[in-house]
Amino acid sequence: MRPVSVAEIESLAIGAWILGTGGGGSPYLALLNMRRLYRDGVVVRLMDPMDLADDDLVAIVSNMGAPLVGQERLTDPRTIERAVRMMEEYLGRRFAAVMSLEIGGGNSIQPFMAAAMLGLPVVDGDCMGRAFPEAQMTSFAIHDLQMYPLTLVDVRHNAVVVARAASWKWMERLSRKACVEVGSIASTCKAPRTGKEVKECGILYSTSKAIRLGETVQSARKLHRDAVQAVIEAEGGRLMFRGKIRDVARRTTEGFLRGTAKLDGLDDFRGQSFELAFQNEFAVGWLDGRPRVMTPDLICVLDSVSGEAIGTEALRYGQRVSVIALPAPPVLLTPKGLEHVGPRAFGYDLEFRSVFA
Amino acid sequence: MKRRIGIDVGGTNTDAVYLEDTRVVHAVKTPTTRDVTSGVTEALRRLLQAGAPVSVDAVMIGTTHFTNAVVQRRDLTRVAAIRIGLPSGASLEPFIDWPEDLAALVRGEVVMLEGGHEFDGRPLVPLDTAGVRAAARRIRAAGLTSIGVASVFSPLNAACELETAAILREECPDAAVTMSHQLGRIGLLERENATLLNAALVGLARTTTRAFTDALAASGIRAPLYLTQNDGTVMLASVAEAFPVYGFASGPTNSMRGAAFLSKLTDALVIDVGGTTTDIGSLRHGFPREANNVVEIGGVRTLFRMPDLLSIGLGGGSLVARAPLSVGPRSVGYRLVEEGLVFGGNELTATDVAVAAGLVGLGDRRRVASLPAEVVTGAIARIHAMIEESVDRMKTDAGDEPLIAVGGGCFLVPERIAGISEVIHVEHQAVANAVGAAIAQVSGEVDRIFQDLSRDEAIARARQLAETQAASAGADPRTLTTVEVEDLPLAYLPGNSLRVRVRVVGEIR
Numbered sequence: 021m022r023p024v025s026v027a028e029i030e031s032l033a034i035g036a037w038i039l040g041t042g043g044g045g046s047p048y049l050a051l052l053n054m055r056r057l058y059r060d061g062v063v064v065r066l067m068d069p070m071d072l073a074d075d076d077l078v079a080i081v082s083n084m085g086a087p088l089v090g091q092e093r094l095t096d097p098r099t100i101e102r103a104v105r106m107m108e109e110y111l112g113r114r115f116a117a118v119m120s121l122e123i124g125g126g127n128s129i130q131p132f133m134a135a136a137m138l139g140l141p142v143v144d145g146d147c148m149g150r151a152f153p154e155a156q157m158t159s160f161a162i163h164d165l166q167m168y169p170l171t172l173v174d175v176r177h178n179a180v181v182v183a184r185a186a187s188w189k190w191m192e193r194l195s196r197k198a199c200v201e202v203g204s205i206a207s208t209c210k211a212p213r214t215g216k217e218v219k220e221c222g223i224l225y226s227t228s229k230a231i232r233l234g235e236t237v238q239s240a241r242k243l244h245r246d247a248v249q250a251v252i253e254a255e256g257g258r259l260m261f262r263g264k265i266r267d268v269a270r271r272t273t274e275g276f277l278r279g280t281a282k283l284d285g286l287d288d289f290r291g292q293s294f295e296l297a298f299q300n301e302f303a304v305g306w307l308d309g310r311p312r313v314m315t316p317d318l319i320c321v322l323d324s325v326s327g328e329a330i331g332t333e334a335l336r337y338g339q340r341v342s343v344i345a346l347p348a349p350p351v352l353l354t355p356k357g358l359e360h361v362g363p364r365a366f367g368y369d370l371e372f373r374s375v376f377a
Numbered sequence: 378m379k380r381r382i383g384i385d386v387g388g389t390n391t392d393a394v395y396l397e398d399t400r401v402v403h404a405v406k407t408p409t410t411r412d413v414t415s416g417v418t419e420a421l422r423r424l425l426q427a428g429a430p431v432s433v434d435a436v437m438i439g440t441t442h443f444t445n446a447v448v449q450r451r452d453l454t455r456v457a458a459i460r461i462g463l464p465s466g467a468s469l470e471p472f473i474d475w476p477e478d479l480a481a482l483v484r485g486e487v488v489m490l491e492g493g494h495e496f497d498g499r500p501l502v503p504l505d506t507a508g509v510r511a512a513a514r515r516i517r518a519a520g521l522t523s524i525g526v527a528s529v530f531s532p533l534n535a536a537c538e539l540e541t542a543a544i545l546r547e548e549c550p551d552a553a554v555t556m557s558h559q560l561g562r563i564g565l566l567e568r569e570n571a572t573l574l575n576a577a578l579v580g581l582a583r584t585t586t587r588a589f590t591d592a593l594a595a596s597g598i599r600a601p602l603y604l605t606q607n608d609g610t611v612m613l614a615s616v617a618e619a620f621p622v623y624g625f626a627s628g629p630t631n632s633m634r635g636a637a638f639l640s641k642l643t644d645a646l647v648i649d650v651g652g653t654t655t656d657i658g659s660l661r662h663g664f665p666r667e668a669n670n671v672v673e674i675g676g677v678r679t680l681f682r683m684p685d686l687l688s689i690g691l692g693g694g695s696l697v698a699r700a701p702l703s704v705g706p707r708s709v710g711y712r713l714v715e716e717g718l719v720f721g722g723n724e725l726t727a728t729d730v731a732v733a734a735g736l737v738g739l740g741d742r743r744r745v746a747s748l749p750a751e752v753v754t755g756a757i758a759r760i761h762a763m764i765e766e767s768v769d770r771m772k773t774d775a776g777d778e779p780l781i782a783v784g785g786g787c788f789l790v791p792e793r794i795a796g797i798s799e800v801i802h803v804e805h806q807a808v809a810n811a812v813g814a815a816i817a818q819v820s821g822e823v824d825r826i827f828q829d830l831s832r833d834e835a836i837a838r839a840r841q842l843a844e845t846q847a848a849s850a851g852a853d854p855r856t857l858t859t860v861e862v863e864d865l866p867l868a869y870l871p872g873n874s875l876r877v878r879v880r881v882v883g884e885i886r
Contacts, residue, residue, distance in 0.1 A: 095468075096469070097468060176501075268863075269864065336863070
């Protein structure tokens with residue numbers, strides 16, 4: 021257990037935004053909340069998952085909804101706190117720690133917001149190792165752990181407990197419907213996990229990994245090194261494409277932001293084109309019409325100059341971007357993992373081939 | 378042949394150029410005056426005297442006035458901020474991520490009220506109209522004359538902002554109201570920031586724009602007056618005065634486009650040293666490299682499309698303090714020619730130390746002959762260090778790049794800078810901004826909701842409307858190109874609704 025500095029939370033925000041693979045929402049607003057909490061004297065502690073007792077209870081927290089909505093309905097630590105408290109009331113038990121559902125995007129900082137309000141430590145880890153759009157796309161779901169109960173709260177004192185669900189897909193459908201009804205943004209506390217479950221089925225140490233990734237970008241910028249290249253080197257990634265955005269099409273369905281972005285090549289990729297499909301996060305990339313990279317490999321779109329990640333909702337005509345791939349956590353690459361998070365899980369009839377294979 | 382006059386009103390100098398097509402025919406430089414009008418009048422008079430005709434196609438004015446006001450923290454109006462959206466977003470109130478000194482000057486009343494909309498157009502909660510009325514009375518009692526209103530999802534449904542503005546007009550009839558939906562873009566905090574900055578500047582914008590109109594009328598030139606915008610295009614002055622933030626980065630955009638035009642280089646760093654500020658940007662393919670997403674202005678986050686720039690408070694008019702040694706950010710600005718030592722004044726400025734060091738010949742050098750050598754070398758070293766550090770911060774390549782130095786104060790730029798292959802000076806470099814203003818294009822923009830059309834049809838329709846608008850604003854229809862297309866689907870509205878924003882630009886007719 022160690023205290024986390026506000027500088028580390030700043031780095032976490034940068035790293036998590038890259039691991040968000042275009043989704044998860046920008047961590048900026050969550051970061052503003054944390055700066056404010058730290059100014060008021062709060063210090064959040066980070067806990068090694070191996071220090072959890074087997075029967076400790078861990079709250080898995082996340083903000084749920086469309087990133088676009090999160091830019092207007094600004095996140096507030098009291099909402100995520102209420103989701104956790106409501107779960108404690110429902111269970112009649114207290115949590116020992118909180119943990120992130122997804123380390124990608126703003127949800128990387130939600131457990132810190134909850135922890136700051138609740139006085140609990142944050143477990144170093146998550147259950148996606150990146151960001152994904154749906155509840156069944158977690159390492160816990162891949163390990164067939166129980167998916168209920170779930171609490172969902174809205175700023176207007178609307179609150180829902182999903183007491184039971186027949187499957188992870190059902191949990192997703194039930195909670196998603198509630199989320200869309202309250203305006204496609206809600207704070208949730210997912211099915212509680214025991215210390216044993218976290219240790220055996222979680223994606224461990226992804227919080228400190230995101231902090232390191234952020235520090236890599238910060239240090240490259242400071243030294244005027246190519247930040248995109250620094251990320252590729254530090255994380256064992258691959259450059260997929262470098263170009264300029266020619267067209268972006270988006271549509272909102274069932275609370276998701278779906279769409280495509282088309283890119284024209286620059287530098288070594290001049291004369292080539294790239295197309296990205298997203299469902300909150302980038303799901304598949306095609307080079308000159310042929311599938312080049314697909315989920316669960318992490319597809320990250322970075323500003324070619326600053327190395328800053330660009331979210332699917334912030335893609336704009338004319339931006340100069342680099343598309344990179346980063347390796348996914350091994351559990352996602354198993355046959356069972358691919359059922360949950362492979363290209364077919366997103367509606368693409370493609371046989372998964374990792375760019376790292 | 379196209380005949381255009383471009384004018385740049387900087388904090389220190391007012392520059393004017395007369396262009397025939399792509400040729401700079403006449404260029405003049407005069408000091409900016411206290412009232413702005415007489416400086417512009419004088420610049421136009423000299424331009425006509427030099428041989429420019431009174432019959433021109435357009436007069437384009439670009440100004441750094443509004444940016445300078447924010448950077449220097451002056452001429453700002455204290456504003457009331459009304460945020461509508463509770464119970465959402467309560468922990469992040471208006472002005473949350475502003476630099477403390479700027480917030481201290483601009484922040485008047487801060488009011489957060491219930492209201493706002495969902496992404497699909499439903500109300501979030503009903504607007505607290507009683508709260509609006511009570512706030513309006515408090516604002517009036519506090520003597521505030523400018524109000525910024527931002528409501529959750531107002532770009533999709535402006536009802537709460539419009540209703541609030543109506544109440545404010547009843548309760549505070551003399552106050553100027555900026556509504557965030559007029560400044561577009563999803564992203565509450567950034568849109569609200571732009572709204573509050575606009576509100577802090579509308580007073581200055583109104584007096585400044587009217588001064589320009591008067592100056593043009595006095596010169597005898599009859600031509601439409603345009604103000605230049607952030608993206609290198611122009612807007613009719615009468616429209617532009619309510620939206621000073623649209624012209625925020627127009628000075629640097631003009632100077633960079635002017636630098637590209639004059640140097641014929643398309644890829645380089647550009648440093649524009651004015652009288653009060655220095656801007657450093659990067660030219661890529663002849664256009665300023667744009668910042669992605671978020672642009673900070675005076676330390677405040679906004680969502681405008683703007684050139685990626687670093688602005689520092691250094692220029693020819695920057696005040697030099699001796700003990701302890703410091704340069705800027707305070708500047709004598711347009712009063713340089715009265716207050717600078719070499720011009721007979723009593724203030725020690727960056728220009729004075731540059732004259733003393735033999736970097737430039739201006740005014741009366743004898744008046745700085747008695748300056749202690751350590752003050753001169755110390756101040757020059759400090760200025761060079763400020764420029765080197767800033768150039769280094771804007772560099773994105775480890776390799777050497779050329780640097781185009783423009784602006785009236787470009788003699789402050791050292792000839793050798795680490796990481797710079799060559800410092801390039803161009804003809805008319807001192808009036809690059811005015812050249813950039815003169816070559817500015819006319820744009821047309823449409824932002825509306827289309828129903829029951831496919832995406833392609835909706836975009837085509839929007840493009841057609843934008844082209845008509847650009848043509849009626851004075852663009853040559855044959856030169857129109859689409860520079861921006863953005864579409865945002867609106868779920869749960871009847872009939873497959875799509876919000877489309879299209880922007881086209883073209884050469885002035």
